[in-house]
Amino acid sequence: MPDASAGRRPSGELEASVLAALWAADGHAMTPADVQRELGSSLARTTVTTILARLHDKGTVSRTRSGRGYAYLPVQDSPGLAARRMRTELDKSGEDDRHTVLARFVSELAPDDEALLRTLLAQADRAETAGRSAGPDGGLAG
Structure with a gap:
């Protein structure tokens, strides 16, 4: 019996490609047809539309009416999206496991990443401390 997933792309690859096309548009909203052209692939427009709708449902892209359909914009840049995903995973861990998840994350960082963190x-x-010591008019509280 043939493997049904043999010709399929890895999970998330299409979403990543669509997001890359949206980020490359430098703030210009794109319709599914625009994205399809940008990808230069044999993807059906309905497939691109489905991916964009899923990204919208996840809150990853916003959309505005464009004719009878929608035009899409990414909500965040790539680093912002990665940070959002990390936060989502941390939030899934629950309060009891939060300490353990963060501890393991930090313990597995490369030395350069640990120093950066x-x-x-x-x-x-320092920014939080400076914000607390400023008065309501921006001067130092005293």
Whole structure:
């Protein structure tokens, strides 16, 4: 019996390709036909439309009316989307496992990534501290 998935792309590959096309458009909304042309593939327009609708349902793209259909824009850039996915996975872990998930994530970081994370956390802490010490008019509280 032939494998039904033999000619299929890996899960998420089409979504990634569609998102790449949207990001390449530099803030210009694209219709499914535009995306199909940009991909230069043999994908049916209905397939592209389905992928865009799924991305919209996930909150990854926004859409506006364009004729009888829609034109789509990415909600975030690639790094923003990756951060959002990481946060979603962390939120799925639940309060009981949150500490364990974060601890394992940090323990598996490469040394350079760990150093970068420490720097980013220190910068965020300094910014938060500076925000708390500013008064309502932007001056120092006293």
